[in-house]
Every structure is written in C-alpha cells, then in structure tokens.
Amino acid sequence: xxxxxxxxxxxxxxxxxxxxxxxxxxxxxxxxxxxxxxxxxxxxxxxxxxxxxxxxxxxxxxxxxxxxxxxxxxxxxxxxxxxxxxxxxxxxxxxxxxxxxxxxxxxxxxxxxxxxxxxxxxxxxxxxxxxxxxxxxxxxxxxxxxxxxxxxxxxxxxxxxxxxxxxxxxxxxxxxxxxxxxxxxxxxxxxxxxxxxxxxxxxxxxxxxxxxxxxxxxxxxxxxxxxxxxxxxxxxxxxxxxxxxxxxxxxxxxxxxxxxxxxxxxxxxxxxx
Numbered sequence: 001x002x003x004x005x006x007x008x009x010x011x012x013x014x015x016x017x018x019x020x021x022x023x024x025x026x027x028x029x030x031x032x033x034x035x036x037x038x039x040x041x042x043x044x045x046x047x048x049x050x051x052x053x054x055x056x057x058x059x060x061x062x063x064x065x066x067x068x069x070x071x072x073x074x075x076x077x078x079x080x081x082x083x084x085x086x087x088x089x090x091x092x093x094x095x096x097x098x099x100x101x102x103x104x105x106x107x108x109x110x111x112x113x114x115x116x117x118x119x120x121x122x123x124x125x126x127x128x129x130x131x132x133x134x135x136x137x138x139x140x141x142x143x144x145x146x147x148x149x150x151x152x153x154x155x156x157x158x159x160x161x162x163x164x165x166x167x168x169x170x171x172x173x174x175x176x177x178x179x180x181x182x183x184x185x186x187x188x189x190x191x192x193x194x195x196x197x198x199x200x201x202x203x204x205x206x207x208x209x210x211x212x213x214x215x216x217x218x219x220x221x222x223x224x225x226x227x228x229x230x231x232x233x234x235x236x237x238x239x240x241x242x243x244x245x246x247x248x249x250x251x252x253x254x255x256x257x258x259x260x261x262x263x264x265x266x267x268x269x270x271x272x273x
Contacts, residue, residue, distance in 0.1 A: 007110055010119040012068035015077050016150075017120060020064075020086020023048070027087075041266055044091070045236055050273050052084035053155065053241070057179050059187035061153045064089065065120065088239050089149055093142070095237035097131060105130035120150065149239070152189065154178070157241040160232055162248065170230075177241055229255055231263070236270050 003009075004018040027040040037043070055061055064085050066077050094102040105127040113122060124143035131140050157177040163169045176189045229251035232242040244252075252271065255262060 006115065007113045008117050010117040010122075012074050012077055013065050014120050016064050016082035016086035017123065019078070019083045020090050023083045024087035024090045040091075041235065042269075044087075045266065045269060048084045049088050049236060049239075050269075052080055052088060053239075056081065056085060056154055057177055059178070063151050063153050065150045085239070089146070092149075092237055092239050093127075093146065095235070096145075097127065097140075097142075101130055102127070120146070153187075154189065155240050157243055158232065159243045160230060160248070161245045162230070174240070231267060233270070235266055242270075 003021040009015055009017050024044075027044045030037060030039045062081065064081055066073075068074060068077060097105070108130065109118070109123050109126040112118075112126065121143060124146055128140065128142040131142065154176055156174040158172065158174045161171040163171055178188060230244065230248055231252070232244075233240065256268065256271075260268060
C-alpha cells in the first residue's frame, strides 16, 4: 500500500520499486511480530536471495529496470527479477545505509511524494539527502551507487586472494558471474564493476568494512595473519558471490569441521550455496 498506492511508480520500468519493497517488507513485518522465526536473516536467504541468483546468473536474465514502450511490454516486467532481486537490492541498500538512516529516508520519501507519482531517481535523491544529513560527513550518492545495480543485468563474483608476505595484503577483484554454460556467451559484461559492500570477518570475529567500486585493488588489513580465515559479505547483505584462494577455503573447511558453531547458520548456508 505504501509503495504502490500512497506513492505510485511514475512508469512501468520502476514497477520493481513497488513489488520489491512489498516483498522485502513481508519479511520485516513478520520479523517484528515473530522475531524468533528469523525470517529476514534466514528464510529470506533461502526463498529469495539464493533462489533469484540462479536465473540472474544466466544470459537470459535482464536488468531490473526495463524499458517499457508498448502495452505488450508491461506484463514482462512482473517477474521474479522485479520481486526477488528488487527485495535483495533494497535489503542491501538498507544495510549499507544503516537501518535507522534508511528508515528515515523512506519516511521522507513517502511524505514528499504521497498521493502522487515518483521514480527511482526521486527515491535515490531522497536517500542521498538523508546520508548527507545524518551520517557525520560520510556521504554517498545513492543514485550513482544504485544505477549501476539496477540498469545492468546480473551480479559479480568478488574474489579475495591473500598475498604472501608479512604485510598480509588482500588482492580483491570482481567480474561478471555467469554459470559455466553461459561463460563464453556474448552476454559476458567485462565492464560490470559494481559498488560492492564487503564486510570481512576473521577468526577473532573482527569486522572490516569496504564500500567502493572494485575492479582490481589492494586492501591492507594488518590484523590478518596466515592462520586466520576470512569471510566476506557478512550476513549475505550484498547481492554478489564471494570466492577465495585455496588456502582460505581450506581454513574455512577446517573451522567448520572443528567447531561449526563459530559461524552462525546464516554464513554456513552461504558457503554451501
């Protein structure tokens, strides 16, 4: 009702705003009433995030915002990309901004455009204003960040390789993820460099945050030693896959074999998926 009736999308290309928000808020509303069900932190991952990443990793996928110029184009925008990927991107943005800041931005957006129409740029601009107002100078252009996600199909795989040496540099890169059958197809997007939010967690459960466009980069983390494992994309808030060097995979397997309870179930499902 909020995102379809109170504020209606300006055009069919943004129908994912209505359906994605509705889909995501189903989980938040249920969590509010029954927090022990863990709907947003567990069920959402299985039913929505993991489920939509399968078709979105194929050449047959499409951007979440699609051009609609003919009446017959309307029906094709109502698919699981709009519902489930839309919900996943909204969840990612909420965690990137912080739940409180995101909530305040949404309230301002709904009050500003209530009983009218708005497009995705109106939402991005309102959320950007909120980051400028309330994040102690840590500002982000939400439109610049989210246009990269919504106007391109698919998602990346972020690879984290640990360099040998005493300073423990991490080499982080990303590329367009495609399933093996489609890897050599002409839909491979070599310029798919997205803003990626990574949270690293090492064996001592320390966290490190990174939000930037990653192509090929070095990131220094001096607290990481050779015996530590690394885990990226904590709580699976980011819409991307993560791969590691062989040493780190072996360390993660060892940890799961020795005491899997160190990692919450939300992380073990990601590793299996």
